Amino acid sequence: MSTIQYPQDSDLRSLVRFCAEKGLIWLDESRMILMHAAALSALRKELIESLGIDQARRILTRMGYASGARDAELAKKVRNGKCTKDVFSAGPQLHMLEGSVLVTPVTLDMDVKAGTFYGEFLWDNSYEAEVHVREFGHAEHPVCWMQIGYASGYTSAFMGRFILFKEVACAATGNNQCRIVGKPVDEWPDAAQHTPYYEADSILSQMLELRGQVDALRATLERTQQPPNLIGSSAGFRHAYDLIDKAAATQVTVLLLGETGVGKERFARALHDMSRRAAGPFVAVNCAALPHDLIESELFGVEKGAFTGAHASRAGKFERAEGGTLFLDEVGELPLAAQAKLLRVLQEGEIERLGDERVRKINVRLVAATNVDLQAAVKAGRFRSDLYYRLNVYPVRIPPLRDRIADIQPMVEAMLLRFSALHDKRIAGITDKALRALRGYPWPGNIRELENIIERGMILTPQNEWIEIEHLFAEPQDFGSAQQIVDDSGNLADADCAIENLCTRIVEAGIGLDDLEEALLQHAVKESGGNLSGAARLLRITRPQLNYRLKKKESAT
Ligand SMILES: [Zn+2]
Numbered sequence: 001m002s003t004i005q006y007p008q009d010s011d012l013r014s015l016v017r018f019c020a021e022k023g024l025i026w027l028d029e030s031r032m033i034l035m036h037a038a039a040l041s042a043l044r045k046e047l048i049e050s051l052g053i054d055q056a057r058r059i060l061t062r063m064g065y066a067s068g069a070r071d072a073e074l075a076k077k078v079r080n081g082k083c084t085k086d087v088f089s090a091g092p093q094l095h096m097l098e099g100s101v102l103v104t105p106v107t108l109d110m111d112v113k114a115g116t117f118y119g120e121f122l123w124d125n126s127y128e129a130e131v132h133v134r135e136f137g138h139a140e141h142p143v144c145w146m147q148i149g150y151a152s153g154y155t156s157a158f159m160g161r162f163i164l165f166k167e168v169a170c171a172a173t174g175n176n177q178c179r180i181v182g183k184p185v186d187e188w189p190d191a192a193q194h195t196p197y198y199e200a201d202s203i204l205s206q207m208l209e210l211r212g213q214v215d216a217l218r219a220t221l222e223r224t225q226q227p228p229n230l231i232g233s234s235a236g237f238r239h240a241y242d243l244i245d246k247a248a249a250t251q252v253t254v255l256l257l258g259e260t261g262v263g264k265e266r267f268a269r270a271l272h273d274m275s276r277r278a279a280g281p282f283v284a285v286n287c288a289a290l291p292h293d294l295i296e297s298e299l300f301g302v303e304k305g306a307f308t309g310a311h312a313s314r315a316g317k318f319e320r321a322e323g324g325t326l327f328l329d330e331v332g333e334l335p336l337a338a339q340a341k342l343l344r345v346l347q348e349g350e351i352e353r354l355g356d357e358r359v360r361k362i363n364v365r366l367v368a369a370t371n372v373d374l375q376a377a378v379k380a381g382r383f384r385s386d387l388y389y390r391l392n393v394y395p396v397r398i399p400p401l402r403d404r405i406a407d408i409q410p411m412v413e414a415m416l417l418r419f420s421a422l423h424d425k426r427i428a429g430i431t432d433k434a435l436r437a438l439r440g441y442p443w444p445g446n447i448r449e450l451e452n453i454i455e456r457g458m459i460l461t462p463q464n465e466w467i468e469i470e471h472l473f474a475e476p477q478d479f480g481s482a483q484q485i486v487d488d489s490g491n492l493a494d495a496d497c498a499i500e501n502l503c504t505r506i507v508e509a510g511i512g513l514d515d516l517e518e519a520l521l522q523h524a525v526k527e528s529g530g531n532l533s534g535a536a537r538l539l540r541i542t543r544p545q546l547n548y549r550l551k552k553k554e555s556a557t
Contacts, residue, residue, distance in 0.1 A: 004105045007086045009093045011078055016097070027094075028074055037099075041131035048136075054197075057145045060128075061197040064149025071095075071150075072157035084112060091154040092121065100147055101126045101178075110159070115184065117155065117163050123147070123178035129171040142170030144178055145197070152198065155182055164188055164195070230263070230270045231414050232407040236399035240267065243396045248274035253346065255331075255391045256369040258398035261446030264369040265327060267398055272325040277365060280324030285317050288330035295338045297354050300345070306355020318351050321364045331368040331391065332377050336384065343387045366391075401443040401450060408439050411447065412454055416467075419458040427458060430467040437469050518553055521546070 015028040025032045047056035068091070075090030085108060092103035106120040123129075128144040142148075144167055151165040165182040169175045185191050230241065247254050248271050256264040265284055272282045290298055297306075301316030317326055328334075334342065345351050346366065350359045368391050377383035401408070412430060420426060430438075434457075443449055457471040506516060520539065528534030536546040 004085050004089065004108050006089050006093055006105075007079075007082070009097065012090060012093055012097055015074070015078065027098075028078070030070060030074070032098075037127055037131065040127075041135065044128075044131065045135050058197045058199075058201065060145040061149035061152075062200070064146035064151075065153030065156075065198060066149075067146075068095075068150035068153030068155070069157040072154045075154075075158070084110065088155075088158060091151075091158065095147070095150060095154075099127065100150070101144075106179075112159060115159065115161055117159055117182065117184060119155065119163075119165075119182040121151075121180050123171070123180060126171055126178050129178060132172045138174050139170070139172040141173065142167035142178065143172040144170055148180060149198070151180055151182060159184075162198075164191060166194060230266055231411050232404060233410070234399075234404040234406040236403050237407055240396055240398050241270075243394075244271045245274060247271060247394055247396070249276070251365055252394045253365070253391060254367045255393070255395045256367065256398060257395055258369075258371065259400045259444075259446055260371045261448030262398045262400055263447045264371075264398060265329060267396070268325070268327040268367040268369065271367060272327075272365075275325070275365070277324050281321050282325050282327065283317050283321040284327040284329065286329045288333040292335045295335060296341060299338065300341060300351045301353035301356075303353050303355040306353070313353070316351065316353065318345060318362050318364055319360065321362075323363055325365045325367055328366065328368045330370060330372075332370040332372040332374055332383060336382075339384045339387050343384060343390060346387075346390045401446045402441075405439050408450070409435060411450065412438065415451060415454045416458065419455050423458060425458060426464055427461050428464055428466045430457075431469075434467055434469045434472055437472065441473075517549070521549060521553065 015026070016032075017026040019026070025034055044056065044060065047059055051059070071091055071094045074094070075087055079087040079090055088108070088110065089105075092105065095101060095103055102124040104122040104124070106122060107118065108120075109118045110116065123144065126144050126147060128147055132139060132143040148165050148167050152163060155163040155165065162185040163182050164185040165180050166188065167178055167180050169177070169179040171178050185195065188194070232238070232241070244254075244267055254268075254271060256267055258264055268284070269282055272278060285298065287295065297314070297316065299316050299318060301319055302314050304311065304313045328342075341351075345362070349363075350361050352359055374383055374388050374392070378385045378388050412435065416427065416430070438450070438453075445452070453472050454467075457467040460471040461467045511519075521535075524535040524538040525532065527538055532546055532550075533543050536543045539546065541549075
């Protein structure tokens with residue numbers, strides 16, 4: 001380590017030229033500006049107040065850096081041929097000449113070729129510390145941002161590698177002077193806290209990025225805004241919904257699977273609404289509801305005189321769904337003859353009305369649904385395997401309501417609103433107990449059954465009162481509290497039934513009564529962490545009864 005003395009700065013002073021008549025000031029070949037420190041101070045204040053400390057600091061640091069890098073070029077040019085330290089000294093000397101700060105070297109060890117650098121300097125009369133204190137009072141952290149940027153920029157340009165200067169003490173924080181230390185950036189363990197201030201990061205690009213994020217969020221929001229007849233956030237629902245969402249953008253034939261009443265038509269309509277066909281018609285047909293001899297004319301249309309009773313030509317559902325979506329519910333109920341025609345429509349994209357020679361092109365997306373096992377129907381010969389494979393390209397299974405317990409409450413709330421409007425009736429809501437009962441019920445009829453029960457409850461509940469369990473279930477004996485227990489997951493279960501099932505399993509497993517008692521006692525003791533009173537409570541017996549049974553076991557072994 002060695003200290004340095006500055007060489008004479010007359011070489012630098014001679015580079016400053018005032019050409020007032022041309023409105024120019026030069027530092028060698030660089031145009032300079034003589035401006036009021038107060039003006040820079042005002043700019044600095046403005047930056048801090050409008051952009052915040054971090055952005056202001058970043059901008060000023062980079063501004064200083066650019067200035068320092070320029071002076072490094074000048075130093076090399078003016079002091080070409082001198083010893084390295086004298087050349088380097090041009091930097092601090094220019095910094096002083098430019099009126100920023102008084103720089104006193106403490107230590108300077110450098111080797112340009114080897115890329116090593118360690119420099120320590122004291123700063124007095126720091127312009128930035130002075131204006132900062134005047135505007136904001138004493139600071140908590142060093143504030144000579146533009147000057148530290150200058151030191152870093154100068155040295156980095158000089159050394160040909162990033163030398164990071166840090167203000168380890170600053171006059172603005174109450175010290176007598178500022179002290180700065182410079183080292184190659186990778187030698188600072190906390191470099192990451194400082195380097196961001198040297199990086200280009202325009203406010204504009206940040207705003208554009210934020211704007212992009214807002215747009216993306218808005219898009220997600222729009223995508224998650226489910227059509228009003230689809231409510232749910234349970235994992236099973238979301239999975240089905242995502243599949244529908246992905247299919248919506250395509251033309252794929254979708255097969256909706258699931259039990260009766262799970263809302264297959266709602267999903268089909270949602271798929272339609274989310275697709276590019278949304279402006280076109282959505283036509284729903286329940287194949288099970290049509291007489292077999294009418295199904296074909298209903299689906300494919302009929303020409304006048306095609307059969308007895310065909311008094312006029314009529315378009316079928318496929319034609320009516322032109323440009324939109326045709327929903328075929330309970331497609332497993334289609335007679336074999338209609339299945340053959342449907343297969344042809346899917347393969348060729350065209351239909352023939354009954355009794356018509358003409359072939360009509362159609363542009364319809366088919367969504368089929370079934371609650372029967374189509375594969376089994378294929379095996380039994382009731383369903384064509386080729387049609388099955390056509391339909392089963394994109395199957396979406398809609399979970400039964402009992403697997404979507406989390407969705408029951410939001411569904412019930414939406415139904416209450418709807419029925420409240422429909423029946424012109426205001427109720428206070430649904431009791432916790434009633435809601436719990438709804439969550440525990442197995443829902444064989446799924447959402448359709450839930451709707452019926454809520455509508456019934458709405459009608460039975462007096463105006464402005466709460467819906468209670470007895471308003472919901474028509475047969476109270478099924479829900480008498482005597483037969484019901486609330487299981488671990490908070491669901492209602494039939495206590496007798498639970499014990500019955502347990503007994504069956506125990507007997508099937510060949511577990512003897514003694515072994516069962518032994519296991520039960522040990523389990524209770526273990527569960528209560530060896531606390532016998534706790535174990536007795538778990539087994540719903542008294543402590544002496546437990547002791548007696550345990551002793552009996554011990555003496556038996
Ligand atoms: Zn300072």
